[in-house]
Amino acid sequence: MININRVAIKKGVKKMRKLFKFIIAILLGATPVAHAVVFDTQDIKFGINGYLDLEYTYMTKMPMVMGNMIKATGDSSTFEQKHMNLLFDAEKGKLRMHLNFQSQNAYTTEDGGKGEFALEESYGEYTVNDGFKVRAGKFLMPFGIYNDIHYITSLFATVVLPQMYEPPAMYSGTRLLPSSSNVMVSGTYFGDETELSYSLYAGNGARNSNGGDTNKDKQIGTRLKLTLFDNLKIGTSYCTVNDNLNGEGRNNIYGADLEVDLFDETLNFQSEYVLSKYDNKSSRYSYYARLTYDLDKFNPFIAYDYFMDKEDLLYKKGMNRLGVGTGYAISDNFIIKGEYHYHFFSQKDGLPDGTEKFHMLRFSTIFIF
Amino acid sequence: MKTIQLKIFSAAFSLMAMMVTPSFAEVAVIVNPQNLVSEISVKDLKHIYRTKKTTWSTGEKIEVVNLKKEDSVRVKFSNVILKKTPAKMEKYYLKRALKGKGQAPKLLNSSSDIKEFVKNNKGAIGYIDVNDVDDEVKVLSIDGKKQIN
Numbered sequence: 304m305i306n307i308n309r310v311a312i313k314k315g316v317k318k319m320r321k322l323f324k325f326i327i328a329i330l331l332g333a334t335p336v337a338h339a340v341v342f343d344t345q346d347i348k349f350g351i352n353g354y355l356d357l358e359y360t361y362m363t364k365m366p367m368v369m370g371n372m373i374k375a376t377g378d379s380s381t382f383e384q385k386h387m388n389l390l391f392d393a394e395k396g397k398l399r400m401h402l403n404f405q406s407q408n409a410y411t412t413e414d415g416g417k418g419e420f421a422l423e424e425s426y427g428e429y430t431v432n433d434g435f436k437v438r439a440g441k442f443l444m445p446f447g448i449y450n451d452i453h454y455i456t457s458l459f460a461t462v463v464l465p466q467m468y469e470p471p472a473m474y475s476g477t478r479l480l481p482s483s484s485n486v487m488v489s490g491t492y493f494g495d496e497t498e499l500s501y502s503l504y505a506g507n508g509a510r511n512s513n514g515g516d517t518n519k520d521k522q523i524g525t526r527l528k529l530t531l532f533d534n535l536k537i538g539t540s541y542c543t544v545n546d547n548l549n550g551e552g553r554n555n556i557y558g559a560d561l562e563v564d565l566f567d568e569t570l571n572f573q574s575e576y577v578l579s580k581y582d583n584k585s586s587r588y589s590y591y592a593r594l595t596y597d598l599d600k601f602n603p604f605i606a607y608d609y610f611m612d613k614e615d616l617l618y619k620k621g622m623n624r625l626g627v628g629t630g631y632a633i634s635d636n637f638i639i640k641g642e643y644h645y646h647f648f649s650q651k652d653g654l655p656d657g658t659e660k661f662h663m664l665r666f667s668t669i670f671i672f
Numbered sequence: 673m674k675t676i677q678l679k680i681f682s683a684a685f686s687l688m689a690m691m692v693t694p695s696f697a698e699v700a701v702i703v704n705p706q707n708l709v710s711e712i713s714v715k716d717l718k719h720i721y722r723t724k725k726t727t728w729s730t731g732e733k734i735e736v737v738n739l740k741k742e743d744s745v746r747v748k749f750s751n752v753i754l755k756k757t758p759a760k761m762e763k764y765y766l767k768r769a770l771k772g773k774g775q776a777p778k779l780l781n782s783s784s785d786i787k788e789f790v791k792n793n794k795g796a797i798g799y800i801d802v803n804d805v806d807d808e809v810k811v812l813s814i815d816g817k818k819q820i821n
Contacts, residue, residue, distance in 0.1 A: 350775045352766070392775055397733050401772050424772065432727045442772075452771045493719055635763055671770065 348394040354671040356456045358385045361665075365646070366658040368475050368616045375655035383410035385667065386456060388423065397430045401442075403453070424453070434490040444484040445502045445526045446540040447558050447575055460595045460602045460630055462640050462665040466610040466622065467577045467589035471646075474622075476615050479579050479589055480556065481508070481522060481544055498530040508544045522546075524556075534564040552582025571595045585613035602630035604642075621649030628665075638669045698802040699749050699820040702787070702809040704794045707732075711813045717753050720797060722764070723774055728795060735796040736777035737789050745783065749799045752820050 342349040361380040366373045384406070391402040402425050409418030426440025445451045449468050452458055463469055467479045484506035491500045506522040524542030531537075540558035547553070560575040576590040593606035606626040612618040628642025647660040701717065703709060709728060719725035726734055739746040741758035750758045765776035780786050783800035790796040791808045802819050805811055811818055 348775050348778065350769060352769045354770060390770065390772065392769065392772070394775060397727075399774060403772065430726055430733070432731045433725055455767075455770045458767055458770065491724065493716075493725060495715065498724075635766070671766070 346395055348392075350392045352390045352392070352672060353388055354455060354457055354669060355387045356385045356667050356669040358383055358462060358665065358667040360663060363662045364657055365473060365661040366617055366654050367473050371616070373616055373654060375658045381410065383408055384418070386454075399428045399430075401426055401428070432490075434492055436489050438487045438489065439485065441483055441485065442487070443482055444480075444504050444506060444522075444524055444542065445487075445489075446480050446524060446542055446556070447577065448538065448560050448562065448573065450480060450482075451526075456667065457638055457669045457671045460604040460640075461593070461606065461626065461628065462642050462667045465575065465589070465591040465593075465606075465608050466624065467575065467591070470610065471622075474610070474612075474615065474618055476587070476612055476618070479577055479587060479610075481506075481542065481546075481554075483507070484522070484524070496532050498528075500526075500528045500530075502526045506544075508546050534568070536560075536562040538562075551584045554582075555580045569597045571597070587612040587614070600632050602632070604628060617648075620651070620654070623647050623649060636671055638671070639667070640669070641666045699745055699752075699799050700802045700805050700818065701749075701797065701799045701812045701814055701820070702790050702805065703797050703812055704790055705808070705810045706794050707810060709812065710810065711816075713815055714753055717814065718755075721754055721761070721777070723768060723777065726774075732795040735789075735793050737780050737786050737796060737798040738777045739783070739786065739799075740779060740781065745799065745801050749820060753814075 359380070359382050361378075362376075363378050364375055367376050385408065387406040387409075389404045391404075393400045403423040405419075405421050405423040407419045407421070410416065422441070424440070424442045426438050426442045428436055428438040430436045443450050443453050447467070449459070449464055454464060454468070456462075466474075470476070470478065484504040486506075487502055487504035489500070489502040491498055503525050504523070506524075508522040522542065522544035524540065526538065526540045528536060528538040538558075538560040540556075540560075542556045543553065544556075545553045556577065556579045558575065558577045561573070563572045564570070565572075572592070572594050574590070574592040577588060579587045587610075589608075589610040591606060591608040593604055595602060595604040604627070606624075608624040608626070610618055610622045610624075623646065625645045626642055628640065630638055630640040632638050642665050644663040644665065645660065646663070648654065651659045701712065707728070708730065716725065720734055720736060721738075723736065728734055741747075741762055746758050750756060750761055754761060756764070762776070769775055778789070780789060780798075783804040786798040786800050787804060787806070787809055790798050797812075799820075800809075814820065
C-alpha cells in the first residue's frame with residue numbers, strides 16, 4: 304500500500320514538474336522582445352504597431368442611478384478586452400499618414416457578446432518645419448495630457464485613467480472632454496533649456512443620432528505646453544463647442560496640467576484640472592494628482608481623483624477616489640498591472656445604506672509591440 | 673614553464689584588450705556634404721535623436737539613422753549624447769510610435785551602411801566610428817568638438 308502511494312506521489316511530482324515547465328515555457332514564449340513591424344524602402348518608412356489589454360474588475364456594493372432613484376448594486380466583477388488596436392504609419396518625406404483601428408470594450412453576454420470596432424484615428428500630416436505642421440482627418444483633440452497620447456494603456460501607470468477622461472460606469476453623464484477634431488496646426492519651438500509647443504484645432508463637434516450635423520458652429524480649441532529643463536511641463540488647454548444636443552447651450556472647457564520628472568525620470572508627479580462650463584446648465588469640474596515611481600520593472604503609484612457634476616444625481620455629491628497600485632513589466636512588450644480604489648462621496652445624504660464608500664480591485668494584462 | 677605562463681598572460685591580455693577596445697570607440701556625427709550645417713549642439717542632437725526636431729533650419733526633412741542597439745558605436749553615442757542606454761531609447765521610440773508621434777529612426781547594420789545612406793540623402797544624419805570617416809561625408813562639430821570621446 305505504501306509502495307503504491309509512493310508511486311502515486313512520484314507520478315504526481317512528475318506531473319507537477321511537467322506543469323511547472325509548461326508554465327515557464329508559456330511565460331518565456333509570451334515574453335519575447337518584439338518590435339514594430341517595419342518595411343522601409345528608400346523613400347517610404349512604413350510601420351505597424353499595436354497593443355492589446357485585458358481587464359478584470361471586482362466591485363463591492365455601490366450606488367447606481369436607475370431612473371430618478373439612486374439604488375445599490377450588489378458585489379460584481381467583470382472581465383473584458385478593453386482595447387485591441389492596430390496602428391499603421393507611413394512616412395514619405397514630410398508627409399505622414401496614420402491609421403488607428405480599434406476594437407474596444409469587448410465582453411461575452413448571454414446572447415453572444417458585445418464590443419465596438421472603430422476607425423479611431425485616420426489623418427494625414429504635413430510638416431512644413433518644426434514650428435508649423437498641418438494635420439487633417441479624424442484624431443483625438445490634444446486637450447490635456449492623456450488626449451495628447453491617445454489613452455495608450457501601456458503608457459501610464461494605472462489600469463484606468465483619471466475620471467475626467469474615463470468616468471466609472473455609475474456616472475450617467477457624458478465624458479468631460481469632447482473627442483475628435485478634424486484639422487489642426489501645431490508646432491514646437493526649441494530654446495536652450497525650453498520647448499514651447501502649441502496646437503490649434505477645429506472639429507465638427509458631435510453629430511446627432513441620425514448622423515446629421517446640428518451644430519450652429521464648430522468645435523475649436525487650443526493647447527500650449529511649456530517644457531523647462533526637460534523635466535517640468537506646464538500645459539493649458541481650451542476648447543469651445545456648441546453641440547447643444549439637449550439644450551445645454553455652448554460648452555467652454557478650460558484645462559491646466561503640470562508634470563514634474565525628478566531623479567533621472569524615476570519619480571513623476573502629474574496633476575490636471577478641467578472645468579467644463581455650459582450656457583444653460585451647471586458646470587462640471589474634475590482634478591487629480593498622481594505620484595509614480597519607476598523602479599525599472601515595477602511602477603508603483605498613488606493617486607487622488609475628484610469629480611463634481613451638479614446635474615448628476617450621484618456625482619453632485621462629489622466623487623472622491625483614492626488609488627494605489629503597481630505595474631510590472633515582464634518584458635518590454637508584456638506588462639501586468641494591479642490596483643485598489645477606495646471611493647467615497649463628499650456628501651453622503653440620500654445614498655443607500657452601505658454605499659457611502661465602496662471599493663474596486665482592477666487588474667490588467669497588456670501586450671504591446 | 674615561464675614561457676607557457678608568458679604565453680597565457682599574453683593571450684589573456686590580448687583578449688582583454690579586444691574586449692575593451694570597442695567601448696573606447698571614438699564617434700563622429702556625420703551629414704551629407706551638401707548640408708549647410710557644420711556645427712551642432714548636444715541639445716539639438718538630443719532633440720533630433722528623440723525625433724522631436726524633424727527639420728533642418730532650411731526646412732529640409734531630417735532623415736535620422738541609427739545602428740543596432742548592441743553596436744558599440746551606438747552604445748557610446750547613446751550614453752554620452754542622449755544620456756540613455758540604447759535599450760531605453762528603443763522603449764522611448766516604441767512609446768512615441770504608440771502615441772502616434774511618428775516612427776523610430778531607420779536602423780542600419782554598420783558604419784559603412786550609415787555612411788552610404790548619409791552620402792545618398794541630403795537631409796540625413798548619422799554617427800560612425802571616427803576611423804571610418806572619409807571625404808564622402810561631412811563631420812559635424814558638436815559643441816566645438818569633432819568627435820565624441
